Amino acid sequence: xxxxxxxxxxxxxxxxxxxxxxxxxxxxxxxxxxxxxxxxxxxxxxxxxxxxxxxxxxxxxxxxxxxxxxxxxxxxxxxxxxxxxxxxxxxxxxxxxxxxxxxxxxxxxxxxxxxxxxxxxxxxxxxxxxxxxxxxxxxxxxxxxxxxxxxxxxxxxxxxxxxxxxxxxxxxxxxxxxxxxxxxxxxxxxxxxxxxxxxxxxxxxxxxxxxxxxxxxxxxxxxxxxxxxxxxxxxxxxxxx
Amino acid sequence: xxxxxxxxxxxxxxxxxxxxxxxxxxxxxxxxxxxxxxxxxxxxxxxxxxxxxxxxxxxxxxxxxxxxxxxxxxxxxxxxxxxxxxxxxxxxxxxxxxxxxxxxxxxxxxxxxxxxxxxxxxxxxxxxxxxxxxxxxxxxxxxxxxxxxxxxxxxxxxxxxxxxxxxxxxxxxxxxxxxxxxxxxxxxxxxxxxxxxxxxxxxxxxxxxxxxxxxxxxxxxxxxxxxxxx
Numbered sequence: 001x002x003x004x005x006x007x008x009x010x011x012x013x014x015x016x017x018x019x020x021x022x023x024x025x026x027x028x029x030x031x032x033x034x035x036x037x038x039x040x041x042x043x044x045x046x047x048x049x050x051x052x053x054x055x056x057x058x059x060x061x062x063x064x065x066x067x068x069x070x071x072x073x074x075x076x077x078x079x080x081x082x083x084x085x086x087x088x089x090x091x092x093x094x095x096x097x098x099x100x101x102x103x104x105x106x107x108x109x110x111x112x113x114x115x116x117x118x119x120x121x122x123x124x125x126x127x128x129x130x131x132x133x134x135x136x137x138x139x140x141x142x143x144x145x146x147x148x149x150x151x152x153x154x155x156x157x158x159x160x161x162x163x164x165x166x167x168x169x170x171x172x173x174x175x176x177x178x179x180x181x182x183x184x185x186x187x188x189x190x191x192x193x194x195x196x197x198x199x200x201x202x203x204x205x206x207x208x209x210x211x212x213x214x215x216x217x218x219x220x221x222x223x224x225x226x227x228x229x230x231x232x233x234x235x236x237x238x239x240x241x
Numbered sequence: 242x243x244x245x246x247x248x249x250x251x252x253x254x255x256x257x258x259x260x261x262x263x264x265x266x267x268x269x270x271x272x273x274x275x276x277x278x279x280x281x282x283x284x285x286x287x288x289x290x291x292x293x294x295x296x297x298x299x300x301x302x303x304x305x306x307x308x309x310x311x312x313x314x315x316x317x318x319x320x321x322x323x324x325x326x327x328x329x330x331x332x333x334x335x336x337x338x339x340x341x342x343x344x345x346x347x348x349x350x351x352x353x354x355x356x357x358x359x360x361x362x363x364x365x366x367x368x369x370x371x372x373x374x375x376x377x378x379x380x381x382x383x384x385x386x387x388x389x390x391x392x393x394x395x396x397x398x399x400x401x402x403x404x405x406x407x408x409x410x411x412x413x414x415x416x417x418x419x420x421x422x423x424x425x426x427x428x429x430x431x432x433x434x435x436x437x438x439x440x441x442x443x444x445x446x447x448x449x450x451x452x453x454x455x456x457x458x459x460x461x462x463x464x465x466x467x468x469x470x471x
Binding site: 057081084101104132 | 370372390391
């Protein structure tokens, strides 16, 4: 298949800016996302984490600079999937939500039922397959959205604070699913403002402050030898504005 | 005194004429709403999802046409369908088909305008998610229509109410021919002008009862399906 030959990695941002009116969300960002352990995007609220992920997904076109996926600059969907911070559940059953994702990903009709079951099993929601998706709890909806994103068999999976509003048990469950995806070869790019989570999951850390790339380092270096005052302050739990 | 019960007695006794009037009214109106839905739902969705020069004008036009005077629509269709009109060769004037056409024209703007608003609101919520999943234009329309189906039932009911209650358009293009194009509303108008107020009032009550019954059924359907899916 042609599609298998294409790759979205490396994902390269070349002096990317994103602004709306007078507001600048991203400011001349240079970044290369390469295969390997999860990349965690860290930073205070409003630092531009969501904007960065939207640009990486191709949902937003940069106001300046270029984004390329495996050398291609067209934003047409490649092998990427994104878990939005507040995922939208379609007004149908849990299973139908996942099957919808499969259909959009080009999964042939006769294989959808089996694949849906597989994906729901992977996120631990097999028992809720027939329930209306919008009636589920926040944590369960995150997992439905995760199953729907995994249905695309993405090469890059972008996640926007997937555990922001979850309790520890639900957080752990979601982190396990993400790690499993990572181990099976999916590149994880995930926004977070939870330092514990960054230590648990990250291979490298992208640290943003006010739309600028403040630091990009391996997780060990980031915590042990932060090179910027902002990162040092953030790590020590001080307020970075 | 007994005159006030005429319509009910006719119904109760299964009066063939009355039943055929009620049946024709329902058939024409439901057919018109069905035709208008087939046109209005996709039209409203397209208006909600596309951006082109003149779109605002079109939106205002569609919204404004919700208030089209039935007699004017009737007159327009009359001119189109009359022997010398551009569509005269089909011989549709003074047939139930002409009545369906006229009522569908009245209902399309209502369904299209309400659909546009509903779909536009839902699109705001769904945009990122559907784009991330790579859903194309046709898929978007289908998904948004399906996911707003409960709100769109209300749009269809508004259209139904409009068609069921109007007399001007069906009177002009149907001709109020007894046993062929006579509906409840045209009968009411006729009986009133003849002075048979009790019969007219009885028919009016039946008409309102039918409209309420259909709305109640739609509401029940909505509750039932919402419980299952929403």
